[in-house]
Amino acid sequence: MAQTADRILTTHVGSLVRPPKLVEYIDQMERKQNVDLKAFDALLQQSIDDVVRRQQKAGIDIVSDGEFGKFRSWSFYVLDRLGGIEERDVVAPVGGGKDRSMFPEFYAEYFPTQRLPKRGTVVTVGPVKYTGQAALKKDIDIFKKALEGVDVEGFLPVVAPASAVPMFKNEFYKNEEEAMFAIAEALREEYKTIVDAGLFVQIDDAFLPYMYDVAFAGTDLENFRKWARVRVDALNHALEGIPEEKVRYHICWGSFNTPHVSDVALKDIVDLVLSVKAGAYCIEMGNPRHEHEWRVWETAKLPAGRKLIPGVISHSTNVVEHPELVAERLVRVAKLVGRESILGGTDCGFAQSPHVRRVHESIMWAKLEALAEGARIATRELWGKKAA
């Protein structure tokens, strides 16, 4: 994906901290209170106009809409855009499986401080259909309007089948696999519409690696891989007919600032990840649990024409990455996969829901600026001093 350039381009994972006024509206709308919808739309457009320009100013080449138009969260927004499902037993999430059992006192302290959207168990109760056409059109229209006259490209982050329904109950289809494929087919409409509109689509699949810890006790690799295989196949089904170079795939291990000691190792899933028919892969390498995994690319082979977007910025600390560190992280991966095959990225979004904020907004921008500065330094090192 992305044009060939003689430098390291920059992007990020998509969600950005929302302006307080926008959150106020979303909060009211989520509580089914009456709001002035016209005023909300105008504010949304203005907010996305601003955030697109702010990203460009920070030095980001491929920008997002900040996910400002999404309600609930990066994944659960989609439940309002699918027919044939029901959400039952809505509760607040409590966090990881094995990780939580290893650090129970920490989790007991940490999770109540997180403003996480409640969620329920999704049940397939009829044929699953995409019903989000209007909401999606609005996201696209607003974003494209914001991009007018700004010299950047745009991507829209949307949810992968596995992460739309990480744990679900099937009461309609013959089996779980058939249900997954039906969900994938419904989501294809979302992916295709975005690409048809001339934008990059980013498929977010944080739950794919994360479920190893949650549903497979952080130990049962074999069954986890079977579970994941079905999801990856379903995603590829969803991506059928969509040009690979317009698709990027994001995985992470959950963006909580938690120990992450039982995260599945990248080396144990890299083959699955690479089997996703996407032009680029955004993978965490900016936090201390996954930073060492740049070495996976010493042996794993990035398929020809595909790109890697390593996370070289972390949202799990307020300390702003030094641009020299960003450059070091980019250069060592570039030396393994080729300088034309990488873009500078972040570990994850900065605001997985309108109500969540991984770092203060001012720190988020400082981190994105450090990313751009680091990419400039890496460019000088990789192309020689003249190129930059």
Next chain:
Amino acid sequence: MSGTHDRILTSHVGSLVRPDDLLAFIEKQQDGKPYDAAAYEDCLRRSVADVVKKQVEAGVDIVSDGEYGKSISWSRYILDRIGGFEERHDQSPGFRSAVAGKDRRDFAEFYEEYEGAYGFVGMGKAFKTGTWVVTGPIKYTGQALIQRDIEDVKRAVAGSGAIDAFLPLVAPASVVPQRVDEYYKSEEDALFAIAEAMREEYKAVVDAGLIAQIDDAFLASVYDVMVPPKTLADYRKWAEVRIEALNHALKGIPQDRTRYHICWGSWNGPHTNDVPLKDIADLVLRVNTGGYSLEMANPRHEHEWRVWETVKLPEGKYLLPGLVSHATNVVEHPELVAERIVRLAKLVGRERVVASTDCGFAQGPFARRVHPQIMWAKLRALGEGARIATKQLWN
């Protein structure tokens, strides 16, 4: 310390999260409420014994007392152990404004929120002390307290399996840096008087067979307060005098039993205006200690392992690189710890690297940079990483 082992040894910066029963005593002390002094001493002794045992279990070779015997903070504990000062409450506390540097100006809204939630650096109410004024000759008066700390940790270490033990002590530059001086002719006179007083503490620790770690977080973090408007050259002048004073304090103390810790302030802030290590490495290396403990794990300073590509570590000295960070709850992967050790060992020699942390985990009794469960997981990851690095470096 260095050259005598055929593996990477581990240590850390010293302060560890205090247990609740110990905190209950310290809270009463600080509130000026009555408490059972004998019961406190007993609790302290047991807590130190316990925390030494836990360090050994986690894989720490060179252990500390967790700074459990200290009041107020890593630096201000000295107010209980030094004479010549008077505390006055007629002025507003100086600490906050004294560290208000460029980082705070650039990220004012963040700091506002952060302080609201954590207290300035997570010190909580214990940090609200008055203004300290020098009113007479500065003298070390902490003989009994330092002897108690020495005895507590020595008793804990005996038979624990720890290879060695250290006590963290404050550097002259970090002793009440915001004091008002009504006694000495110049700032330099006061500084050297402090150094003379501190020598007694350092010497007591080393004479007792322990390693003295000299903590000097103020040295590096003052740059952010001074520059701009002042320049790097101004800052270096300021720092040079302080390092001379420290060397004055270290006179006669065997180098191989001392180590020097600097950091850029342990609060979880942006740190975008920290002075680069390359601009002060020569000053740091002037300090007459055997070991140098430096941040290399957090993303503002991680890249500075490369400073050692050009800066030469003097003969007989060793580094204690920070390999795990207190600024995130994410626990470092042991493979990352190993990678960080190995790349540095290849520059300075495998015998000259002792695996360590960026800073302490609890700079005061009530501060806590991460949950204690995470602190222990990070120390275990450090030990595990040192084992992996050992395999790679010694085959």
